[in-house]
Amino acid sequence: MTDSDPGPAADPQVGTFRSGGLGELTVVPAGHWTNTGVGRTGVFDRDSTAVSGTEYTDLELTSLIRLGGPDKTGGAGSVLLRASPDTADGYALNLDPNLRTVRLFRKDAGRTTVLAEAPLLIRAGVSIPLRIRARGGRIEAFVDGLPVIDVTDTHHTRGRIGLNVFGGRAAYQDTFVTAL
16 A cells, blocks of 8 residues: 555557457448547548447447547547348447437338437537347336436347447447446
């Protein structure tokens, strides 16, 4: 035991992405994804997703998501779950600061259906704690510890995880997936 102050906690090293349970990530269909000081960061003017190589049925995912960038770029972000390798099928929990909403989509052959929507003030450049739990047909989402989505839908039962950026910049850090 020591009486000395250990000092402030160290910031993450530039280029680190702390994660677990994702496996190898493949970018679909295009976009620029790199490891930065704020995690795995995607930049693209349309939809770009870094898709995991690991499939899950029931899962819990936690992540810190940061939208936009230091150069005032905007962007929305989504976490895909139970997604097909090409991301045309599955679910997407979307955070959109422009619409000030969090939405849960179901994707079927690329066509999207909004299953739930809740108002949410999202500020660019601020890391937002996100937790998603999918067990059976029930999908729950929590933002900053508060429940925002609770839906039952049994259409997609198994698939991959995806980290998505749309129309700007999105970064993901401390992204961990656990099978339930």
